[in-house]
Amino acid sequence: MYQFTKRPWLAGVALSGIFLAGSVLTPAASQAMIIHPITNPAILGAGYVAPNIFPLLSTVMTTSVETKHTQLIKLAQVAISRTNQPVIKQVSREGSTASTIVEHALSFVGAPYVFGGTTKKGFDCSGFSQYVFAESDISIPRTSYVQFASGVAVSKNNLLPGDLVFFTTYAKGASHVGIYVGGGRFVHADNPHVGVTVTSLSNSYYSSHYLGARRYF
Numbered sequence: 001m002y003q004f005t006k007r008p009w010l011a012g013v014a015l016s017g018i019f020l021a022g023s024v025l026t027p028a029a030s031q032a033m034i035i036h037p038i039t040n041p042a043i044l045g046a047g048y049v050a051p052n053i054f055p056l057l058s059t060v061m062t063t064s065v066e067t068k069h070t071q072l073i074k075l076a077q078v079a080i081s082r083t084n085q086p087v088i089k090q091v092s093r094e095g096s097t098a099s100t101i102v103e104h105a106l107s108f109v110g111a112p113y114v115f116g117g118t119t120k121k122g123f124d125c126s127g128f129s130q131y132v133f134a135e136s137d138i139s140i141p142r143t144s145y146v147q148f149a150s151g152v153a154v155s156k157n158n159l160l161p162g163d164l165v166f167f168t169t170y171a172k173g174a175s176h177v178g179i180y181v182g183g184g185r186f187v188h189a190d191n192p193h194v195g196v197t198v199t200s201l202s203n204s205y206y207s208s209h210y211l212g213a214r215r216y217f
Helices: 051-057 065-083 096-106 125-134 144-149 204-208
Strands: 002-006 013-015 018-020 023-027 152-154 164-167 176-182 185-189 196-200 210-215
Touching: 096 125, 096 176, 096 185, 125 144, 125 176, 125 185, 144 164, 144 176, 144 210, 204 210
Parallel strands: none
Antiparallel strands: 002 023, 013 018, 152 210, 164 176, 164 210, 176 185, 185 196
């Protein structure tokens, strides 16, 4: 087996922002691969071999010093290429689309309730959610029943602004729907006496009739 010893004249190999420099393989007395950290600050700065190189080192063949050193450099290059892979950033769910939907929905508070209504002149619950989503170029089904049968199921503890919340009210199943706006509240076209309003999910009536939630974006 071999161990690393410092040789200031060797070129460095960058690995995950840490330099593997001034090292060369020499025979080791033990049966394990020993790696000495680089402590000479004059050699590309102080550093050590990154932990993720160890699985790669295990594949190096125990041949000549020159061959082993060449293999190590190739393996280091592989590790570098892995760490340089582009990172896909996760866009926040509470981004512009959710904000637009919530703001638009809240702008209709006070609008009249009309059974079967799908316009500003009057909404029913599912006509309201469909209209608001369409303004953000998101197409959802017309009725609360089909809206509940589509989309992605979301637990009550994981609700985010813009999710649709469903209730069993005047009929069995998802007979009522609202748009979750955050803070444990939802906006919906409630009934002919109230129109579009904001209600808490902890409201005694709606909490006891809560059915589930769906996510469409």
